[in-house]
Structure formats: C-alpha cells, structure tokens
Amino acid sequence: MHIVTTIAGSDSGGGAGIQADLKTFQELDVFGTSVITALTAQNTQGVMDVLPIEQAFINKQFHALLEDFPISAIKTGMLFSSDIIRTIALAMTNLTIPLIVDPVMIAKGGETLLQQEAVEALRNNLLPLATIVTPNIPEAETLTARKIETVSDIRLAAQSLLQLGVQCVIIKGGHLANKDFAVDYVFFKNGKSFSMQTSRIATKNTHGTGCTFSAALTAFIGRQMPIEQAIVEAKKFIQLAITHNLSIGHGNGPTNHFAYQKFKESCEVTIGETQ
Ligand SMILES: Nc1ncnc2c1ncn2[C@@H]1O[C@H](COP(=O)(O)OP(=O)(O)OP(=O)(O)O)[C@@H](O)[C@H]1O
Ligand SMILES: Cc1ncc(COP(=O)(O)O)c(N)n1
Numbered sequence: 301m302h303i304v305t306t307i308a309g310s311d312s313g314g315g316a317g318i319q320a321d322l323k324t325f326q327e328l329d330v331f332g333t334s335v336i337t338a339l340t341a342q343n344t345q346g347v348m349d350v351l352p353i354e355q356a357f358i359n360k361q362f363h364a365l366l367e368d369f370p371i372s373a374i375k376t377g378m379l380f381s382s383d384i385i386r387t388i389a390l391a392m393t394n395l396t397i398p399l400i401v402d403p404v405m406i407a408k409g410g411e412t413l414l415q416q417e418a419v420e421a422l423r424n425n426l427l428p429l430a431t432i433v434t435p436n437i438p439e440a441e442t443l444t445a446r447k448i449e450t451v452s453d454i455r456l457a458a459q460s461l462l463q464l465g466v467q468c469v470i471i472k473g474g475h476l477a478n479k480d481f482a483v484d485y486v487f488f489k490n491g492k493s494f495s496m497q498t499s500r501i502a503t504k505n506t507h508g509t510g511c512t513f514s515a516a517l518t519a520f521i522g523r524q525m526p527i528e529q530a531i532v533e534a535k536k537f538i539q540l541a542i543t544h545n546l547s548i549g550h551g552n553g554p555t556n557h558f559a560y561q562k563f564k565e566s567c568e569v570t571i572g573e574t575q
Contacts, residue, residue: 301331302522304332308335308336308379309336309404311340312339313549315344315507316510318377320511320555321377321518327560328516328523335358338353339351340378340413343551344548344549344553359391372397372522372523374398375399376400379404380415385418400514401434403422419443427466428466430465432527435461437476441457451574454574455574468527469487470531472510473485482497486528495573496531501539501542501543507551512541520533536560540559541559544558
C-alpha cells in the first residue's frame with residue numbers, strides 16, 4: 301500500500317482542504333495521512349474564520365508521520381503564514397520524497413488562505429524543494445509579479461517559476477477567457493511542455509477543484525506512475541469530479557470524488573502544444 305501525506309488546512313464543509321485530499325486519496329487506492337496547518341470554519345458559502353495551528357504542533361504531526369511511514373508523495377495546500385511555510389520547508393530539507401505544492405492563496409469567496417507576507421516564503425523557501433507546483437493564473441501572477449493575459453505570458457511565468465528550482469510547473473488556465481474549454485499548461489525543467497484541454501463544465505459547484513486536482517496528482521505520483529501520465533490522469537480525475545459535481549449546500553457545491561473510478565474510460569483529455 302502506498303502512503304501519501306497532505307499538509308493543508310481543514311475545511312469543515314468537506315469540499316476542499318484536508319477533507320477533499322483524503323477523499324481523493326481513498327478513491328485512488330493510496331493510504332492518506334495528514335498534517336493540519338489550520339482549521340477553517342467553512343461551508344459552500346464561504347470561510348467564516350481561520351485558526352492557524354501552532355508551528356511546534358505542525359512539526360510534531362509531520363515528524364510523527366516521517367518516523368513511522370515510508371511516505372511516497374507529499375502535497376501542500378493551505379499554509380497560511382510564513383512561519384508555517386518555514387516549518388514545513390525545514391522539515392522537508394534533505395527528504396527525497398516527491399513534493400507537490402498547490403499554492404493556495406484565496407478561497408472562492410475571496411477570503412485569505414495565505415497571508416500576503418507569506419508569498420516570499422513560499423517562493424524562496426518551499427518552491428525550490430517542489431517537484432511540481434500547480435498555480436492557477438492569479439496565483440502564478442502573485443508568485444511571479446507578472447500580469448498573465450496570454451499563453452505567451454503563461455510560458456514566461458512558468459519559466460520564472462522553474463528558475464526557482466521547481467521541476468515541473470502546471471499553470472491552470474481556468475481564469476483565461478475561454479468559455480468552452482478548461483486548459484492547463486505543463487512545463488518541465490528540461491524544456492518539454494504540453495497543454496491539456498477538456499470541455500469546460502458550466503457549474504457553480506467547483507469548491508475544492510484545485511485541492512482535488514493536486515491530491516489526485518499526489519496519489520498517482522505516490523503510486524509511482526510516470527510524471528506525465530500522472531498529470532493527465534489527475535486532469536481526468538478533476539474533469540469527472542466536476543462533471544458529476546454535487547449540488548449540496550447553498551453556495552458553491554463540492555466536486556464528486558467517486559466519479560473517476562466509474563467513468564475514467566470515457567474521459568478525454570486533448571494534449572496539445574503550449575504556443
Ligand atoms: N468549470 C470547469 N470545467 C472543467 N474543468 C475545470 C473547471 N474549473 C476548473 N477546472 C479545472 O480544475 C482544475 C483545478 O482548477 P482550479 O480551480 O485550481 O484553477 P482555475 O480553474 O484556474 O481557477 P478557479 O477554479 O479558481 O477559477 C484545473 O485542471 C482546471 O482546468
Ligand atoms: C482549507 C481550504 N484549503 C483550500 C481551499 C481552496 O479551495 P479550492 O481548491 O477551491 O481553491 C479552501 N477553500 N479551504
């Protein structure tokens with residue numbers, strides 16, 4: 301059994317954060333473990349409050365796992381503060397476990413999940429240790445201090461992130477003006493790149509899409525799947541989870557983690573160039 305870890309915030313509403321990650325891990329046959337960085341009082345309508353966990357206790361959770369389990373992949377989600385980021389980065393130094401960093405910054409409702417002052421720590425302390433980083437367009441803009449409006453801007457932003465030492469950058473194109481397709485752009489350190497296109501699902505139930513995508517990627521990487529295949533399978537997982545989204549709650553409902561196992565054979569991802 302492959303064992304993977306999510307280092308993220310708890311979403312009491314169950315659609316994002318630790319809860320989305322563990323549901324995804326379960327569906328993909330890996331054993332999920334967790335380090336909780338913050339509690340959120342949250343539902344499909346928004347984040348009411350955030351309670352960060354003390355650094356020393358985050359450290360204890362992480363070391364409890366490292367001492368007992370042969371972890372095969374780790375992901376990070378909501379990290380909230382520069383202190384928490386530095387704690388995780390320090391614990392990750394000298395580990396050779398693949399690290400997937402989802403640079404969560406702002407919730408769908410606009411609430412802060414990463415303090416402004418923590419962006420530098422994310423760039424300087426954690427990204428150099430990352431195997432894969434998965435920003436959406438606003439996150440990539442914040443991390444690179446560049447405006448992104450075209451595919452050529454995406455390429456420049458990815459190059460700037462690769463220069464920090466990240467092995468692979470996936471920029472999720474959900475915020476580009478494209479009503480028909482959801483296109484993500486993948487860039488590797490060795491210069492290779494490709495795009496992944498699926499049909500855009502018209503739904504408001506997209507709570508936790510970023511968390512679920514990066515958790516699926518972590519599960520496939522943890523299962524030792526080759527990285528390019530893992531990225532495409534994770535795109536299939538999130539496409540099916542959004543297609544079969546759940547209308548629960550009064551706001552932005554969650555995605556459906558059960559859909560992939562049922563429908564994976566029928567999901568098409570079109571691979572293209574990044575021009
Ligand atoms: N409506 C949608 N239909 C199909 N895929 C989507 C949709 N919304 C997001 N995705 C995909 O879900 C994955 C996670 O996207 P994520 O939500 O983190 O980023 P985004 O789409 O760029 O931003 P946001 O959803 O915050 O507008 C990506 O693969 C993205 O392309
Ligand atoms: C605890 C927590 N972590 C992350 C998100 C972001 O969710 P999304 O995946 O929709 O960007 C969230 N709303 N809450």
